[in-house]
Amino acid sequence: MSTTDAALPPFTEIVARHGATVWRVCRAVVGADAADDAWSETFLAALRAYPDLPPTTNLEAWLVTVAHRRAVDVVRRERRTVPAGTDPSDLAAPARHDAPDPAVRAADTEVWTRVAALPERQRLALAYHHLGGLTYVEVAALVGGTSDAVRRAAADGLATLRRTYGSEEIA
Amino acid sequence: MTTTDIPRALAEGPSPARLGALTDALAARAEADDLLDVAVRTVESPVGELLLAATPVGLVRVAFAAEGHDAVLDDLARRVSPRVLRAPARLDRVARELDEYFDGHRTHFDVALDRRLSSGFRLAVLTHLSDVPYGRTESYAEVAAALDNPKAVRAVGSACATNPIPVVVPCHRVLRSDGSLGGYLGGLEAKTTLLRLEGAAA
Numbered sequence: 001m002s003t004t005d006a007a008l009p010p011f012t013e014i015v016a017r018h019g020a021t022v023w024r025v026c027r028a029v030v031g032a033d034a035a036d037d038a039w040s041e042t043f044l045a046a047l048r049a050y051p052d053l054p055p056t057t058n059l060e061a062w063l064v065t066v067a068h069r070r071a072v073d074v075v076r077r078e079r080r081t082v083p084a085g086t087d088p089s090d091l092a093a094p095a096r097h098d099a100p101d102p103a104v105r106a107a108d109t110e111v112w113t114r115v116a117a118l119p120e121r122q123r124l125a126l127a128y129h130h131l132g133g134l135t136y137v138e139v140a141a142l143v144g145g146t147s148d149a150v151r152r153a154a155a156d157g158l159a160t161l162r163r164t165y166g167s168e169e170i171a
Numbered sequence: 172m173t174t175t176d177i178p179r180a181l182a183e184g185p186s187p188a189r190l191g192a193l194t195d196a197l198a199a200r201a202e203a204d205d206l207l208d209v210a211v212r213t214v215e216s217p218v219g220e221l222l223l224a225a226t227p228v229g230l231v232r233v234a235f236a237a238e239g240h241d242a243v244l245d246d247l248a249r250r251v252s253p254r255v256l257r258a259p260a261r262l263d264r265v266a267r268e269l270d271e272y273f274d275g276h277r278t279h280f281d282v283a284l285d286r287r288l289s290s291g292f293r294l295a296v297l298t299h300l301s302d303v304p305y306g307r308t309e310s311y312a313e314v315a316a317a318l319d320n321p322k323a324v325r326a327v328g329s330a331c332a333t334n335p336i337p338v339v340v341p342c343h344r345v346l347r348s349d350g351s352l353g354g355y356l357g358g359l360e361a362k363t364t365l366l367r368l369e370g371a372a373a
Contacts, residue, residue, distance in 0.1 A: 010248040010255035012211065015194055020184035023193075028181055036193060043197050047206050051253055108180040115181070130177050161178050 006055040011047055018060050019043075021132065022067050028115060028127035029071045034078060041070040064132035068124070068142050114161050122157030125150045130158070198258035208252035210261035211244065217273050217368070218361040221338070223262045226251060229283030230265055233336050235357035250288060269338070275368065278305035280339045288335040292323065296330035303344045306369040310348040332356055338365065 022042055027035035046066050053062070115123060121143065128139045129150070136147040136154070143150070185193070201207040209231070211224045222240045224232035224247055231251060234243040248255050259266075264282055271277035289297050295318055303309050311331075315323045331342040332354055343365040347353045355362035 007245070007249045008253040010209075010244040011253055012244070012256050015197065015256070019190050019194065023185045023190070024181065024183075036189075039193055040197060040200065044200055044204065044206070047197075047201055047254055047256075048204075111178045111180045126177070126181075131181060158177060161181075 008050065008053060008055050009059075011050055014046070014050075014059055014063070015043060018063050021060060022063050025064055025067050025127050025132040026071060028131055029067070029124065030074055031116065032112070034074050038067065038071045038074045041074060042067040045070055060132070061134055061138060064128055064134055065138075065142055067132070068128065111161060118157050118160060119153075121145070121150075122153045122160070125154035126157040126161075129154050194257065198256045199260070201254070201256055202258060202261065206254055207256055207258055207261070208254035209247050209256070210258035211247075211255060212257060212259045212262045212266065213240070214266045214269055216269060218338070218357055218364050221269070223265055223269075224251075224255075225261050225265065226285045226287075228285035228287075230262075230336060230339060231285040231288060233338055235337070235361065237358055238356065265339070272338075273368065278369075282339070284336060284340070286336075289330075289333075292318075292320070292326055293330035293333065296327050297334055297336075297340050297342070300331075300334075300340055300342055300344065303341055305341075306371045308344045308346050308366070308371055310346055311353065312348050314345055328353065341365075344369075344371070 019039075023035060023039050026038035026042065030038045042063065046063055049066075053059075118126070124143050125136075125139055128134045128142060129136060134142070136150045139150045139154075140147045184190075198207065198210070202210070205227075207227075209224050209226055211222060213220050213222050215221075219236045220240075221236075222232070222234040222243055223230065224234075224243075232243065232247060234240060244255055265280075268277055268280050268282060272280070286294060286297065296314060299314060299317055309317070311324045311327045312321070314327045315321050318327075320326075327345070331345050334340055334342040334356065337343070337357060343355060343357075343362045345353065352359050352362055
């Protein structure tokens, strides 16, 4: 416990400040169905480790790394319940339940199908860099490979999503 | 964060309701796993919004809005544990008893206290205050005398002024010898409100 000014903020503040970002990352990595579960596992693990953290830690980046490890666990657990013969080739099978507007829902369903179909490294690079705010170097440290490879994976993944989804969305 | 150039569906966050439900569920699991070192919630009261904080031992802090609730949370994170979470369940009983007190239906709080934020003479003063009955008052000098330390009038004053558990530990029942209010960390208006509620002052 530190008595200096550089103290850890109360954990409730961390949840309020970074909860939404962590959830976006979880959903991109494990899919909408498992996102809540991955979010809960992430924050519970973070809460357990929190008091021992150096107060200067970049908390959002730390949470994204915790989310990565928890997401891997969540997916492993789900795979155990996957019937034999199906292909658990990588993390996730994103699905979506809660888009209100039917026109938007069609486009979103499409993008989530595309996200699910991305190679795992592309999806992780996209999630951790573009949604989680990690640098390419930090993502590389987390998932392996070089930062250049991570940069390419993120760009390729984004290009794939844009090809089918982007024109009306980004214009 | 770079979210401007990615498909909207990915950048979209959870609804506030969903995030709220997840946060509540997290607090419940933290409690079950013995990770909820400090549970906090707020309650409305006639003396303004009160922040309540409890450890597994008991009620550790009651704070007036004037103290700045964010500053109080920071202080709890530093002095007790950074594992501070909004978790109403642990504080349900305190909140209910406070409601009853402010409605005039309760004259004594029956909740466990965690007095770790006080020590030494201040702790002795605050422990004594729990024995000053509802509707009665003592002077700073009387409290000092009761603790066999009649010269420590100022120290009694500062113990009251830094009471971590006001209202429940009734430092508002301590006045100056001439009957004037003295100070109060919730403001003199709050002190008057509490004393009038208890029928102890003009």
